Amino acid sequence: MTNDRSPDTSVAAEPASWADGTSGDGRDAPQQRGFLGRLLGAFGAGDAEGEGAGQAEDQDKSDNGAPGIGNLRRMRVDDVLIPKAEIVAAASTSTLPELVEMFREHGFSRIPVYRGTLDTPLGLIHLKDLALKHGFGSDAPAFALRPMLRPLLYVPPSMSIGVLLAQMQQKRIHMALVIDEYGGVDGLVTIEDLIEQVIGAIEDEHDEIEDGLMVPEAPGRWMIQSRVPLEAVERETGLRLSSEDDEIDTLGGLIFMLTGRVPAVGEIIPHDSGAEFEILETDPRRVRRLRLRVPAQEVSA
Template identity: 70%
Template sequence: MNSEPRLPEHPLGDEPAGTADGVGGDGRDLPGPRGFFGRFFGALTGADDEGGAEPGEKAGPPDAPGMVNLRRMRVDDVAVPKAEIIAAPDTIALQELVEMFREHGFSRIPVYEGALDSPLGMIHLKDLALKHGFGHESDFDLRPMLRPLLYVPPSMTIGVLLQQMQQKRIHMALVIDEYGGVDGLVTIEDLIEQVIGEIEDEHDEGQDVLWLKEKPGQWLIKARAPLDQVEAETGLRLFEEEEDEDIDTLGGLLFALAGRVPEEGELIRHDSGAEFEIVEADPRRIKRVRMRLPAAEKAAETSEAARQAR
């Protein structure tokens, strides 16, 4: 059985013997500063200086893309939470699986037996299409088409995981907690986006918009929207960090205010004067929320009435 491929110690090739002070062994000048891929692999293997930035470069804010993130960010910083993982049971019918791929636009979906905490592997859209052509399901058998997944701890740095994905040619990983349960999901695209920024394709258009401003003082917001971004958009202070450091999304705030998972249609009022209407929810989580600022709405209506009266 072939062993797994290993990365060379120096990904860009061995350094020629006899080099010193920028001069090659044959007397030629060595190349100047490395390009993108040189810095990328240098940061990945730890060859660069601490921080991963070239001399004169700024590391940027903690959430900014950059190669410094390969060693600064952990897997749980970028993983999709367990509640948001789209996965399929091993008993799923062919047409249901096709519809799942169509609805979500993914190319890979994890497959489990019984519950997500018992994963079996992942199904690739290409394997499904090549074998069945989205045709009849009389001979449909999911398990032989499954590909392996990586299983990683939440504390692993994203650079180490990216290197493992490159070595093993497995581009999806499940984050496993201390008890062996599934805690999140990460793809190779999630990791690379932390280095070069957002990668959008034809299926990404409009899918990751966290909020929509419907009118002055009113927004339709996804519950997973980061709380600090909601505050920046609306201009309201909704949460003090010293209150509970575990709250970092709008849904988490509403859960804390209600003391339970709010029901669809429920109205929750905040001390700031903001009102939150639960637009979409299920028994386990909130999905979408309509946020209203009554004062802003009233000011906009007054302004509009004054304009029409002129």
């Protein structure tokens, strides 16, 4: 049995649900297993119980933008999507060398494929499928992209991320294109994007290893990961970067508060204390790494 499905192949109907906890022949209903099953089970249980104390606690934890299971109910797809302008996608006319170079350059395992423009998506190409069919030996068949395409999900921006996560698990499709009211593509979401809203950033084997969260470069200058607690930065630098009224926990949260957006790489963000933040690395939703410069008078003091 294979998991391969082309976009023209309909997805098989899912088994009927067990409303009373048993199957039609008296067997016990199958139980969800693994982390994702337990995660979605907690999400479903919260819906059934209504506005309980546990749900309120989760909501409080998620309101400050921190990861938490309450985000499954609170956040929508358009809160986490990668904007259309930043989507890496391949044309249906792409050659094998072009696809290989695209996977190598960007490090993704799945890339959407389109005909003409991204507003006419055909499916996605998985690196594993490409490697197994064309990556080992010289006797590979003639390259044909269309037969290797797998289906995508198409979802509205208003869908909650908990509902989308459940759909991705049920249909075993881990990438979705977000469709706007006119039928065009508005963005892209992967299952990793959704899970990160619950448990925080996921670093895989190919992500760069970070040697330190706050690395001194010179007197009055540090390279800092954005997730460093703000109070730790203040303690190290002697600066006062936030007030007691600010509900900010991390340096990345401070940058977002100062700009109201995700700043561009190379941008310099001034602070009332006289410090400057140089943006070194971002992704579509957050600042990842920056450089902090402390005023010369503060260093000499």
